[in-house]
Amino acid sequence: MLRLVRVELVKQLRRPRTWVVLAFVVLVPIIITIALKTNPPSINDGGGGGDGGSRGGGVRFFFLASQSGLLVPIATLRVMSEFFLVVIFCMFAGDSIASEAGWGNLRFLLTRPIGRTRLLAAKLIVAAFYAGLATVLIIVSGLIAGGIAFGYEGLNIPILGLSMSVGSILAKIALSGVLAAWGIAGIAAFAFMLSTMMDNSAGAIMGAVGAYVVLSILGAIDSIGPIRYGFPTFYNGAWVDLFRGQSFGGDMVRNVVAQVPYIIVFLGIGLWWFRRKDVTS
Amino acid sequence: MPTTSTLVDAPVEVRDLTKRYGTVLAVDHLDFTVGAGQVCGLLGPNGAGKTTALRMLVGLVHPDGGESRLFGEHVRPGTAQLRRVGTMIEHASFVPHLTGMANLRAYWEAGGDRLADADVDGALAVAGLGDAIDRKVKTYSQGMRQRLGIARSLLGRPELLVFDEPTNGLDPQEMRAVRELLRRVGEEGRTVLLSSHILSEIEQICSHAVVMDRGKLVATGTVAELVAAGASAYVEVDDAARATAVLAALPGVERVVDESPGLVVRLAGATRPDLVAALVGAGVGVQTVTSRHALEEAFLGLVGEETERHVGKGA
Numbered sequence: 001m002l003r004l005v006r007v008e009l010v011k012q013l014r015r016p017r018t019w020v021v022l023a024f025v026v027l028v029p030i031i032i033t034i035a036l037k038t039n040p041p042s043i044n045d046g047g048g049g050g051d052g053g054s055r056g057g058g059v060r061f062f063f064l065a066s067q068s069g070l071l072v073p074i075a076t077l078r079v080m081s082e083f084f085l086v087v088i089f090c091m092f093a094g095d096s097i098a099s100e101a102g103w104g105n106l107r108f109l110l111t112r113p114i115g116r117t118r119l120l121a122a123k124l125i126v127a128a129f130y131a132g133l134a135t136v137l138i139i140v141s142g143l144i145a146g147g148i149a150f151g152y153e154g155l156n157i158p159i160l161g162l163s164m165s166v167g168s169i170l171a172k173i174a175l176s177g178v179l180a181a182w183g184i185a186g187i188a189a190f191a192f193m194l195s196t197m198m199d200n201s202a203g204a205i206m207g208a209v210g211a212y213v214v215l216s217i218l219g220a221i222d223s224i225g226p227i228r229y230g231f232p233t234f235y236n237g238a239w240v241d242l243f244r245g246q247s248f249g250g251d252m253v254r255n256v257v258a259q260v261p262y263i264i265v266f267l268g269i270g271l272w273w274f275r276r277k278d279v280t281s
Numbered sequence: 282m283p284t285t286s287t288l289v290d291a292p293v294e295v296r297d298l299t300k301r302y303g304t305v306l307a308v309d310h311l312d313f314t315v316g317a318g319q320v321c322g323l324l325g326p327n328g329a330g331k332t333t334a335l336r337m338l339v340g341l342v343h344p345d346g347g348e349s350r351l352f353g354e355h356v357r358p359g360t361a362q363l364r365r366v367g368t369m370i371e372h373a374s375f376v377p378h379l380t381g382m383a384n385l386r387a388y389w390e391a392g393g394d395r396l397a398d399a400d401v402d403g404a405l406a407v408a409g410l411g412d413a414i415d416r417k418v419k420t421y422s423q424g425m426r427q428r429l430g431i432a433r434s435l436l437g438r439p440e441l442l443v444f445d446e447p448t449n450g451l452d453p454q455e456m457r458a459v460r461e462l463l464r465r466v467g468e469e470g471r472t473v474l475l476s477s478h479i480l481s482e483i484e485q486i487c488s489h490a491v492v493m494d495r496g497k498l499v500a501t502g503t504v505a506e507l508v509a510a511g512a513s514a515y516v517e518v519d520d521a522a523r524a525t526a527v528l529a530a531l532p533g534v535e536r537v538v539d540e541s542p543g544l545v546v547r548l549a550g551a552t553r554p555d556l557v558a559a560l561v562g563a564g565v566g567v568q569t570v571t572s573r574h575a576l577e578e579a580f581l582g583l584v585g586e587e588t589e590r591h592v593g594k595g596a
Contacts, residue, residue: 007391015378104374108433111339111368112392115359119391275358278342 001118008126012092018130021088025134028084029076029142032065036075037149040066043157064162064243065146068155070169071243072146073139074176078240080138081180086212087205089184092130094191094204096123097274101199101281116275124192124267131188135181139173161245172242183236183255186262187212193270199281229254232262290353291316292441292472293338297347300333307333309496310347315474315489317440320467322483322504323476325493331476332371334493335445338474339368351441364392367439369447373430377419381410381429384418389436399436407462408432424455431462441472448482460486484508514553517543519566527563528556543569 012018041062061075077085097120100106109119155164164172191208198204215233218224228234235258238251246252293315300308308330315321323331336342338349340358348355351362375384382401389399405414408428418426427447434442447463448456463486467473477483483490483504490507492499500507518524524544528537533551537544546556553570560567 001393003390003393007387010383011376011379011387014383100376103376104372105376107336107341107370108368108374108388109391110341110358111363111366111370112388113359113361113363114392118359276343278336280336280342 001122004114004118004122005125008122009129012095012126012130017091021091022134022137024084025080025088025137026141028080029072029138030145032062032076032079033069033072033142033145033149036062036066036072061243064155064157066150067157068153068169069146069148069150070143070152070166070173071155072150073142073173074243076138076142077135077176077180078237081183081237085135085138085180086184086187087209088134089131089181089188090191090205090208090212092127092134093188094195094208095201096127096192096195098195098198098201098204101279102201104281106281107279110279117271120196120271120274127188127192131184132181135177139177143173162243175248176239176242179239179242179252179255180236182259183233183239186232186259186266187215189263189266189270193266193273196270196274196277230258232259234258291350292352293321293443293474294350294353295334295338295347296349298334298337298344298349299346300330300337300342301345306496308337308344311493311496311498313491313498313501315472315491317472318470319489320463320473320487321475321489321491322487323474323491323493324480324483325476325478325499327478328495329478329493330496331478331493332445333496335368335370335443335474335476339363339366339370339443341370364394364437365439366441366443367434367436368443369430369434370443370445372423372446372449373426373433375418375426375429378417380417381414381421384429385433385436388433394437400438401436403438404432404435407435407465409458424451424458427451427455427459428462431459435466439471441474442466444473444475446477447475448477448479456482513545513547514556515540515543515545515569515571516556516560516567517569518560519568523563524560524565527559527565531555531559 041060043060043063061071061078065071065075097106100109110116152166154166155162155169157163187208190211191204194204194207195201198207212233215231219228219231219234221228235251235255238255241250241252242248291314293313295311295313298308298311299306311330311334323334325331333342337344338351338356340356340360340363343358350356351360352365354360354362356362375381376387379387385399385401385404386396389396408431410425410428410432413421413425414429418429421429431444431447434444444463448459451459460482463473463475467486467488473487475483475486487504489502490504491501492507516524516528521539521541521544525537525539528534528544528546531551533549533555534546535549536547538547557567557570
């Protein structure tokens with residue numbers, strides 16, 4: 001299994017698209033830092049999107065980032081987790097089986113003594129690894145660029161009632177990364193499931209991103225009613241509450257729990273489909 | 282359900298194998314066995330079900346009925362016996378952004394084996410790709426991909442090789458190289474199952490043949506047996522009408538067909554010298570006597586003239 005995972009890791013690593021995506025996630029925090037340094041936001045500037053409710057709005061991240069470089073990764077994560085990071089997750093997940101099928105290589109891979117469950121597990125591990133790596137790179141790049149531009153001080157802004165030590169911010173950054181990534185896991189599992197069904201990775205990726213967009217739009221419409229609370233996308237910005245003086249709980253827990261059934265169902269269907277699939281590509 | 286094997290050591294054993302796609306019965310209760318050391322051609326027109334049968338044989342496609350066995354073991358996806366099998370099902374495909382060598386490594390190590398145990402040098406020597414092995418596969422020609430595909434199938438010196446139309450899409454020079462390579466592999470004593478719709482290819486390479494048509498088994502045996510069943514001669518004479526009458530009356534001649542400018546004589550015991558003697562004795566001038574493409578005749582006899590349109594007579 002380890003050898004198979006290593007093979008799949010290398011296969012993905014040598015793909016130009018992987019490097020382009022990883023370069024983007026490194027560059028975006030740097031560009032945001034340069035923008036904040038050259039044109040510092042005021043305390044009255046916007047909070048980086050959101051609806052002002054408990055699902056991620058209302059925090060002036062760009063202003064905070066200009067006060068402490070430690071907040072640059074959070075501001076970047078906030079912006080990127082709304083769409084770009086979702087696309088990246090769906091790309092790694094949707095690419096896994098469908099790209100092999102698209103190359104015509106799947107039928108050769110499966111003539112090795114590899115159980116289909118084992119191959120799917122290895123592909124899932126690799127997709128999760130690169131999705132996680134993208135999240136980590138956003139944070140690391142943001143920390144480095146932010147620290148150079150604005151220093152690594154704690155945050156103390158009495159007018160906003162905010163006071164956080166360096167240690168507290170770093171802990172919250174780590175938790176934010178985990179929660180932001182986990183908040184996309186349900187949709188990524190959907191992309192992975194589609195990948196087992198298609199011979200075209202673009203179809204799997206676009207299908208999952210499309211589903212995310214639709215659910216996000218529906219989730220913003222109050223008239224949809226309580227059903228939207230069950231969407232995997234509804235609470236995925238809740239980690240921002242960590243920077244509104246809250247500790248882990250409330251909508252953050254709902255976000256964690258909401259992903260679980262989607263992950264189980266989509267991965268289960270993907271496995272069932274792939275095991276019974278006639279491989280012709 | 283798996284059944285008890287009748288030939289436990291046979292590299293390939295197919296019993297009552299059936300596959301349906303919607304209303305199309307792609308493989309219809311197929312039975313055949315390939316013994317150790319045989320170079321067996323799976324012969325049939327396009328759409329005969331050859332590729333589907335081979336896919337089921339290596340666990341890529343689930344049969345609707347019957348079973349296939351590799352070295353006596355029931356085939357399931359990812360079965361351990363695949364370690365003893367090298368395959369090239371349809372055209373050779375690879376991960377395009379990896380080099381030829383990286384593709385071989387990825388393929389081999391995915392099965393949990395070390396590349397050092399794969400006899401890469403031996404496989405590469407057969408493929409003859411030279412320095413191109415370190416180039417990305419997306420820069421390869423179709424012929425180079427096909428040769429790399431054969432190299433991939435030879436990794437680990439498998440006991441059984443399964444090839445599906447290995448010369449498809451190649452130019453005549455590349456075809457000849459691939460056939461030569463397959464012949465060498467067969468001469469090494471390995472078992473080969475090779476599908477093709479090109480009659481001359483099977484005749485040149487194979488010791489045995491399985492003939493399929495419309496998903497069904499039509500005939501099986503050695504190529505010599507199949508050829509003997511359909512032996513014929515092509516004769517050019519100065520008086521076709523008289524020659525037809527003379528030959529039709531000759532014992533050991535089954536049929537005489539006018540294929541202007543000559544006659545095709547299907548033989549059932551008579552020999553070419555018999556034909557010449559009869560014609561000369563009857564005062565008919567004989568210009569040419571040659572044997573017809575033997576397997577082609579046999580094949581057409583087995584699956585019918587209707588199939589001729591879909592079958593290549595060689596390249």
